[in-house]
Amino acid sequence: xxxxxxxxxxxxxxxxxxxxxxxxxxxxxxxxxxxxxxxxxxxxxxxxxxxxxxxxxxxxxxxxxxxxxxxxxxxxxxxxxxxxxxxxxxxxxxxxxxxxxxxxxxxxxxxxxxxxxxxxxxxxxxxxxxxxxxxxxxxxxxxxxxxxxxxxxxxxxxxxxxxxxxxxxxxxxxxxxxxxxxxxxxxxxxxxxxxxxxxxxxxxxxxxxxxxxxxxxxxxxxxxxxxxxxxxxxxxxxx
Amino acid sequence: xxxxxxxxxxxxxxxxxxxxxxxxxxxxxxxxxxxxxxxxxxxxxxxxxxxxxxxxxxxxxxxxxxxxxxxxxxxxxxxxxxxxxxxxxxxxxxxxxxxxxxxxxxxxxxxxxxxxxxx
Numbered sequence: 001x002x003x004x005x006x007x008x009x010x011x012x013x014x015x016x017x018x019x020x021x022x023x024x025x026x027x028x029x030x031x032x033x034x035x036x037x038x039x040x041x042x043x044x045x046x047x048x049x050x051x052x053x054x055x056x057x058x059x060x061x062x063x064x065x066x067x068x069x070x071x072x073x074x075x076x077x078x079x080x081x082x083x084x085x086x087x088x089x090x091x092x093x094x095x096x097x098x099x100x101x102x103x104x105x106x107x108x109x110x111x112x113x114x115x116x117x118x119x120x121x122x123x124x125x126x127x128x129x130x131x132x133x134x135x136x137x138x139x140x141x142x143x144x145x146x147x148x149x150x151x152x153x154x155x156x157x158x159x160x161x162x163x164x165x166x167x168x169x170x171x172x173x174x175x176x177x178x179x180x181x182x183x184x185x186x187x188x189x190x191x192x193x194x195x196x197x198x199x200x201x202x203x204x205x206x207x208x209x210x211x212x213x214x215x216x217x218x219x220x221x222x223x224x225x226x227x228x229x230x231x232x233x234x235x236x237x238x239x
Numbered sequence: 240x241x242x243x244x245x246x247x248x249x250x251x252x253x254x255x256x257x258x259x260x261x262x263x264x265x266x267x268x269x270x271x272x273x274x275x276x277x278x279x280x281x282x283x284x285x286x287x288x289x290x291x292x293x294x295x296x297x298x299x300x301x302x303x304x305x306x307x308x309x310x311x312x313x314x315x316x317x318x319x320x321x322x323x324x325x326x327x328x329x330x331x332x333x334x335x336x337x338x339x340x341x342x343x344x345x346x347x348x349x350x351x352x353x354x355x356x357x358x
Contacts, residue, residue: 059343060336167268174272218272221279225262 002081004101004154006033007071009064010088014043016196020090021053028094034074035088038067065170069163072155076164084154085171089196092152096191100154103187109159110176112145113152114188121146129212133173136219141180146188148173159184162231174218182228242292242307250289250311254282281318288314 006024010017017035024033034054037045039061048055056070068085075083082104086092092113100111121127133148153171155163159179163169180186242250261278264270288295288311295310304310 060339168265168272214273214276217276217279222262222265222272222275225266226268227266229268 002101002105003079004031004082004084004097005071005075005078005080006031006084006086006097007036007068007075008033008086008088009036009038009067009071010040010044011038011061011064011067012040012042012044013088014040014047016089017044017053018047018051020088021048022051024086024094025053028097031094031097032080033086034071036067036071038062038064065172068171069169072160072164075160080157080160082154082156083160085151087151091193091196093192093194096152096189097154100152100189100191103189104154104156106187107185108187109156109184110179110186111154112147112150112176112186112188113154113191113193114145114147114150115191115193116146117188117190119190129208129215132212133215133219136216137173137177137180140219140223141177143180143186145173145176145180145186148176150191150193152191152193158231166229168226172215174215174223177219178223178226178228181223242289242295242311246308247289247292250285254285254289257282257285277322284314284318285311 008017008021013020021033021035024031032054034056035048037048037055037057039058045055045057048057056074058067058070062070072083082101084097084100096113100113103111115121116130121130130147130149134145137143137145137148151171153176163171163175169175176186257278261270261275261282265272265275292307295307298304298310299307302310304313
């Protein structure tokens with residue numbers, strides 16, 4: 001079995017972090033995890049230290065992309081075969097890690113834990129963004145990605161090396177579309193997600209609209225112009 | 240005064256060059272995609288104004304500008320001011336992050352030195 005690192009970026013998640021990480025470490029001890037505290041202003045880091053969780057404590061706030069990249073650098077430096085992006089708010093369910101890992105071992109570069117692979121995507125305002133991004137990816141790559149905004153994604157070693165050091169590799173749908181265009185194999189696995197149990201979501205309506213606008217422009221317009229550098233394995237580069 | 244043809248051609252060339260320049264930066268991963276969007280928007284806006292000068296004419300008549308080209312100038316100044324404002328906010332944030340990082344490193348260093356001298 002390949003060695004998996006679960007990367008849990010956390011920003012102001014004091015209400016959820018203990019429950020989420022305890023469940024992972026008690027019921028799924030076969031996986032390694034690391035919490036990346038993204039400069040939270042609440043008790044997130046303190047709680048992690050109290051409970052003895054493995055923690056990388058960023059001294060300033062870097063945003064999701066920067067925090068997640070920290071986790072991937074950690075994975076690359078410590079010889080992990082693959083990495084999983086996992087939310088700290090309890091929306092992601094660890095029982096789906098195993099099927100995702102199997103799909104990755106079957107030769108996928110990226111596996112997305114998808115809510116809408118076999119389940120119909122609801123036609124609500126909240127899902128409008130998801131529909132638009134799916135459509136943009138389909139238009140530019142010819143591939144159907146049913147749940148592009150899912151935050152539960154697994155990356156193989158090649159992807160980890162590529163994400164760990166490069167610019168414009170945020171864990172977002174536009175990077176996925178760019179990688180598909182460059183020949184990466186992206187698979188989806190049907191998962192269920194819970195609602196956020198405590199705390200407040202970062203995504204307000206304005207932020208969601210802004211995000212959509214940025215992703216749309218990025219996927220439809222900008223990704224065509226990017227040039228892919230050959231991936232150099234992390235240890236060779238840092239020597 | 241309608242915007243003259245040479246000026247329109249100049250504006251079109253300017254906007255296309257801007258777009259080309261920023262997309263080259265994106266291509267070689269020299270700029271973050273978020274930061275390139277403003278310049279692409281800017282060049283699209285300029286292109287739009289220079290291809291459809293009727294819009295500047297309409298705005299100039301409605302708001303009492305002396306000449307159409309002033310509409311172009313003023314909107315460019317406005318765009319640049321907004322950009323300047325956001326950049327100023329961002330520099331300020333970067334400043335405070337840099338300060339906090341420097342302090343963190345120095346505090347850690349002190350901790351290590353103290354530990355070493357105790358042994």
